[in-house]
Amino acid sequence: MSVREHMRRLLVALLRIPLFYKILLANSLIVAIGAVGGTVLTVWHVLTYPDDFHYELIALFAVLGLALSFGVNYAVLRLALTPLSRMQAVVDGVRRGNLAVRVPIGRLDDEQFVKLIETFNQMLATMSDNTHELRRLSQRILEAQEDERQRVARELHDQSGQSLTTMLVRLRLLERSEDVAQARMHVQELRKLTAQALDEIRRIALELRPKILEDLGLCEALAWRADELNAGGGVRATLETSGMEHRLSRDLELALYRVAQEALTNVARHAQARSAQVTLRQGNGRVTLIVEDDGAGFDAESKLAHSSGLGLAGMRERLALVGGTLQVRSSPGLGTHVIASVPAVL
Ligand SMILES: Nc1ncnc2c1ncn2[C@@H]1O[C@H](COP(=O)(O)OP(=O)(O)OP(=O)(O)O)[C@@H](O)[C@H]1O
Ligand SMILES: [Mg+2]
Structure with a gap:
């Protein structure tokens, strides 16, 4: 490596040291040069002109020293603070809505600024990811709402509509009947x-917003869900609760209720289980909901990773909104455990 290359590397290394040391080093050098230069100048002057003292020479030296100090400090600060202008430009970009911008790292940026820029860029990346995730979630919520509306419309049309039409026919028959026994x-x-028809409408309303959840709380609502499943005949469902003396917040109750509802629907639809157990317990500042079945089980990892349905993925998202997490433990032939855990908010 040539001397020139060595010098270049040394200069780059010097330019990359932290700003504090740059200023300290530059000013120490200026003071050292001033002190040595001043001494040399004075000695030379006294030896050359022993009888005649030239004050203007000393003044010129002082002015040159000041100018050098100003120039060096200006250059060092200017160079060291360029990353801030780059960051400012990026902040302006973000303010205009461009989340794809990142602060470039310069070859001569000092290490502290490099770290700051890297952290700043990481924050921007997280922000941009979160914004995308939020958009995706809003989109899915809208789709879910649309699906729910379609389902309710279908049920109203197919079930309550059918019953009311049959009632209309019967009324017409009643209108025409002259025989009392027939009329009766x-x-x-x-x-x-x-x-x-009343039962059907009540059921649709309950599905939409279980009144029992608001009036009597999560435990009662889950007991009702288990009863519904038992009434269906296929699966024997039981509920066990502990530490649930007080009501939870409305959001938390609704989130846990919807998770249990989806998990039980999955048991009824996919598990071919003989029994299912719902456990709800509170302790150590957390509420845990477990829905387990002794059914066919499935490959939970790959379903969770690739599921595009709103079932398992929806449960996870719903729980995330109240600061909770979801675990699904299952493998083919070994039944399924769905475990939701949330911080308890009363
Ligand atoms: N308790 C379970 N036992 C066996 N398989 C299950 C169970 N729960 C889920 N699965 C499997 O995981 C898949 C994904 O479930 P998920 O609830 O996400 O979707 P889905 O029930 O098929 O549709 P939806 O979006 O209407 O809920 C199911 O199709 C089923 O194969
Ligand atoms: Mg499902």
Whole structure:
């Protein structure tokens, strides 16, 4: 390596040292040069002109020293603070809505600024990721809302609509019937149909917003869910609770309820299980909900990674919104454990 190359490397290394040391070094050098230069000048002057003292020479030396000090400090600070102007330009870009901008790292930037720029760029990347995630989530929430509306519309049309149409037919028959016994039979039929329609509407309303959850709390609502599953006949569901003496916040109750609802729906739809157990417990500042079944199980890892449905992924997202986490432990043939854990907010 040539001497020139060595010098160049030394200069780059010097320029990259922290700003504090740059200024200290530059000023120490200026003072050292001033002191040595001043002494040399004075000795030379006294020896050359022993009888005649030239004050203007000393004044010129002082002015030159000041100018050098100013020039060196200006150059060092100017060079060292260029990363701040680059950061300012990026901040302006972000303020205009461009989250893809990053601060470039210069070859001569000192180490502290390099670290600052790297942290700043990392923060920008996280911010941009979060914004994308938020957009994706909002999109999915909108889609879920649309799906829910479609489902309710379908149920209203297929079930309640059907019952009401049949009632209309019966009413018309009743209108025409002249025989009392026949009329009574139509009325009885109508009463049955009305009760059925009422049940259906009540069920749709309950699915949409379980009143029991607001009125009686999470434990009662989960007990009702388990009863519903038991009434279906396929799976024997049980509920166990502990430490749940007080009601949780509304958001938390709703999130846990929806997670249990989806997990139980999955048990009924996919597990071919004989029994399912719902456990809700509170302790150490956390609430844990476990829905376990003894069914077919599935490859949870790959389903969670690739699932595009709103089931498992939706549970995870819903829990994340209340600061909670979701674990799914399952493998083919070994049943499934869905475990939700959230910080308890009363
Ligand atoms: N308890 C379970 N037992 C067996 N398989 C399950 C269980 N829960 C989930 N699965 C499997 O994981 C898959 C993904 O479940 P997820 O709830 O995300 O979607 P889905 O139920 O198919 O559709 P949806 O979006 O309507 O919920 C299911 O299709 C099923 O194969
Ligand atoms: Mg599902």
